[in-house]
Amino acid sequence: MTKKIIFFALILSVSWLGSCYRDVEEELYPCETTGLKYSVDIAPIIKANCSPCHIGTLPTETFFGTYETLKAVMEDPNSSFLCRINHDADCPENFMPKDRSKLSDCAISKIEAWAIDYQP
């Protein structure tokens, strides 16, 4: 009898733990896409994912490691910036970040939302 109770208690706690585990990230930390600032929200994403190639002291490619330069690149109507990070199937250019995994959906949403009013 005691064994059965322990057994059911185990099953219950395992499934309870499992259900906690599942709803972690998205519900506890929804992706914030309003009131974004370059200094707080965008610069860290660029720094983490586009360095050293685009933001180093000796960038090997188009430099966008500052507010002004990133804004200029993204405002350029011919820029492939968004199509590259979105891995758009019809993007004529190489996807970015080069040779690394795609940015998270949240990071892409933040960059797109920020590029509406470019808050510093």
Ligand code: HEC
């Ligand atoms: C490992 C190095 C590397 C990383 C990391 C990297 N890039 Fe690039 N990027 C390149 C190279 C090399 C080119 C030029 C060759 C090409 O077009 O594919 C390039 C070109 C670009 C261009 C086109 C620039 C222009 O003047 O037309 C954009 C936009 C771009 N990258 C965005 C990004 C973004 C955004 C990130 C970070 C999310 C990133 N890249 C991360 C190496 C990198």
